[in-house]
Every structure is written in structure tokens, then in C-alpha cells.
Amino acid sequence: MKLTILGCYAATPRTFTNPTSQVLEIKNRLFLIDCGEGTQVQLRKNKIKFSKINQIFISHLHGDHFFGLIGLISTFSLLNRNNDLHIYGPKGIKEIIKLQLRLSNSWPNFELHFHELENTESEVVYEDDKVLVKTIPLKHRIYTNGFLFQEKLDERKLNIAAVQEYEIERCYYQNIKNGKDILLDDGRLIPNNLLTFNPEKPKSYAFCSDTCYTETILPIIDKVDVLYHESTFLQSEETLAAKTMHTTAIQAATIAKRAQVTQLVLGHYSTRYDRIEVFKEEASTIFSNVLLADDGKTFEF
Incomplete structure (x- = not known):
């Protein structure tokens, strides 16, 4: 299981940081999770083949999580893509993308399939013979889902x-x-x-961004191998985190501890901080196995 961080900073892109987007490689499948502005540039920088991406999962309709999607779709067209593309995201994602395609008269030459989500309970949204993906309902300012990726048990x-x-x-x-x-x-x-x-134990990966602290996700992410959880703020800004419905590093670590996950990856940092190492320092007081996401960083689990 391989995770490539394309972007992991909150709000706006900067010259040296990018908004949320990442690629999960699991069972030889390549899943794009969120698609902030600049995602396609980051895909090129990290030498990820565009043609291998057939499923895109969008957590919510705040710009720093999907403004790169229309550009990526347009580039797929220019590259003469033939494969169908499946997009999983909140209700409204189809209307937004189709409006841009219609007004720019740039319909793709491949099939676009939108799977719009509006359920407030966890549900399976993708499944094949190797991998299952279900939603993790989160609590943010608008309708938001995280995603749980689970390998299926291999044959003996x-x-x-x-x-x-x-x-x-x-x-x-x-x-x-x-x-x-x-x-x-x-x-x-x-x-x-x-x-x-016996076959190897199936691996699991949970993506949780953006959300305020909520224990309702604990049964869904219980004992996952890797949890990516937003940590927009440090504990000194706990009031601001609550106001904006985001999470602090200590709160993310608390979720990891209570869910008994194996590994916690922090991300979605506010750009007000000069050093991201402080997020790990705070989280490590609660949970020991903490990794820091950063643009262009790759983890193999």
C-alpha cells in the first residue's frame, strides 16, 4: 500500500505548498483522493501516470479540495484518454463540472460517470474483486465525507x-x-x-479531511492500518478550530488512539505556522506512531 501526498495544506495554494490531493495505490489500483488546485502539476512532478487513474474521490465542495478537477478532466481529454472516469463526490459535483464543460464547449472524448453522495450514514461507494471503498461521514461546514479503503482477503x-x-x-x-x-x-x-x-492480512487506509473533532467516526475507522487525519491547527488555536469546524493535532491524535489505529498521518496544515514539525510534537504526546504528510512525500505501508 503506497500513499503519495500531492498536496496537504489548507485553504490556498502557495509557491511552495499545495492544497489537498493524494494518490493511494492499493492492490494495483490507483485512487485519486481530492483534487485541489494544481493537482495535475503535482501528478507530473511525482511521475504518476494519468492513464492509471480511473476513480476520483472528492470529500467536499470547498475549493481547496476540488478546484483542480476540471483542469485534470480537460487534460485527460487533450491526452486522448479512452478509459471511463468515475467521480465520487457530494451532490452538486456533477452540476459544477458539467456547467464548466458546457460553457467552455470542451466535452471530453471519454465517458464521465458521476456518483453523487448525500447519505449521512457510511455506505459502500466502490467495490471490485480486490478493494472496497466506503464513506466516512465527517462534520464540517458543508456536507463532507472521508473515505475508507479496504483490501479484500486474498486467496490462500x-x-x-x-x-x-x-x-x-x-x-x-x-x-x-x-x-x-x-x-x-x-x-x-x-x-x-x-x-x-494463510494470505497476508488485508490492509486498510482511512482518509479524514476536513472535519471537526467527532467520535462518531470511531466505529468506522476502528483498527485501520493507516489513518490520514486533518490537523489544521495546534492546540493553542482550539477555539478557532471549533469555530471553523477543523481539528487540532492533539484532537487528531486522540481519534487515532481511541480508534486503535496502527499509524497516524497528519495533514491539512494551516499556513500560519512556519514549521509543520510542531504538529507531530503535539500529537506525539497522545499517540506515538505519527507521520507528517508533506507535498511530494511518499509512504509505503
């Missing part, structure tokens, strides 16, 4: 030495990986656990 792994020892033919390998026992020609039933190894 063949114990080649055991399979060869019992002289089992190759045509039975898939049944064995599917968990079935094998009946030999001599009448012996070989249990599956003698022929296979």
Missing part, C-alpha cells in the same frame, strides 16, 4: 513443496487456493491447511 497461497509431495496435478491448484481440501486417488483426504499458507 500454495505450499508448493506440499503439493509436489502429494503429487497433486496442476489442474487442482485453483481449488486449493480457494480453500478446498483434496481427495487423492488412493482415497486420502488432504486438508487444505497442509497444502496452503
Whole structure:
């Protein structure tokens, strides 16, 4: 599981910082999460292939989380994209994007599929044979969702030495990986656990930005491997965080601790601070496994 931070700062882009956008690579799928202004430039800088992005998840309709979307769609068209593009986001995202495409007479030459969200309860919004994605309802000034990405359990792994020892033919390998026992020609039933190894534990990633402190998300993100949680402010600005419906670093760490996550990644920093290291310093007083997101930074889990 690989996470590439394209942008992780709040409000406005600057010459050396970018608003929220990130790419999650999981089970050979590439998911774009949020699409702040400048996302396509950051994709190029980080050498991420545009053609591999087929799903885009937008948390909410504040500009620093989706103003880069129309530009990215336009570039996809200029690059002669053929693959369908699926966009998951709040109700209204379809109207905003289609209006821009219509007035600029720049309809893409590929299919655009909008999956508009308005449910205030967690729901599955994407699923294939390898990955499941569900919403994490957040509390912000407008309707907002985080997203939980979960790997599905892999098939069992063949114990080649055991399979060869019992002289089992190759045509039975898939049944064995599917968990079935094998009946030999001599009448012996070989249990599956003698022929296979357990698959790796599925990984999970939760994206939570933007939101005020809310414990309603705890059951959804319980024991996830990696939690990205906004930490717009330090504790000295707790009042401002509450007023703007954002979170402090200590509050993000508290959520991580109570959800018993393995790893916390902080981001969405207010640009009022000169050093982002102070966010980790504060959060570490509550939760030990803290990483700092930064533009262009890549994490492998």
C-alpha cells in the first residue's frame, strides 16, 4: 500500500505548498483522493501516470479540495484518454463540472460517470474483486465525507513443496487456493491447511479531511492500518478550530488512539505556522506512531 501526498495544506495554494490531493495505490489500483488546485502539476512532478487513474474521490465542495478537477478532466481529454472516469463526490459535483464543460464547449472524448453522495450514514461507494471503498461521514461546514479503503482477503497461497509431495496435478491448484481440501486417488483426504499458507492480512487506509473533532467516526475507522487525519491547527488555536469546524493535532491524535489505529498521518496544515514539525510534537504526546504528510512525500505501508 503506497500513499503519495500531492498536496496537504489548507485553504490556498502557495509557491511552495499545495492544497489537498493524494494518490493511494492499493492492490494495483490507483485512487485519486481530492483534487485541489494544481493537482495535475503535482501528478507530473511525482511521475504518476494519468492513464492509471480511473476513480476520483472528492470529500467536499470547498475549493481547496476540488478546484483542480476540471483542469485534470480537460487534460485527460487533450491526452486522448479512452478509459471511463468515475467521480465520487457530494451532490452538486456533477452540476459544477458539467456547467464548466458546457460553457467552455470542451466535452471530453471519454465517458464521465458521476456518483453523487448525500447519505449521512457510511455506505459502500466502490467495490471490485480486490478493494472496497466506503464513506466516512465527517462534520464540517458543508456536507463532507472521508473515505475508507479496504483490501479484500486474498486467496490462500500454495505450499508448493506440499503439493509436489502429494503429487497433486496442476489442474487442482485453483481449488486449493480457494480453500478446498483434496481427495487423492488412493482415497486420502488432504486438508487444505497442509497444502496452503494463510494470505497476508488485508490492509486498510482511512482518509479524514476536513472535519471537526467527532467520535462518531470511531466505529468506522476502528483498527485501520493507516489513518490520514486533518490537523489544521495546534492546540493553542482550539477555539478557532471549533469555530471553523477543523481539528487540532492533539484532537487528531486522540481519534487515532481511541480508534486503535496502527499509524497516524497528519495533514491539512494551516499556513500560519512556519514549521509543520510542531504538529507531530503535539500529537506525539497522545499517540506515538505519527507521520507528517508533506507535498511530494511518499509512504509505503
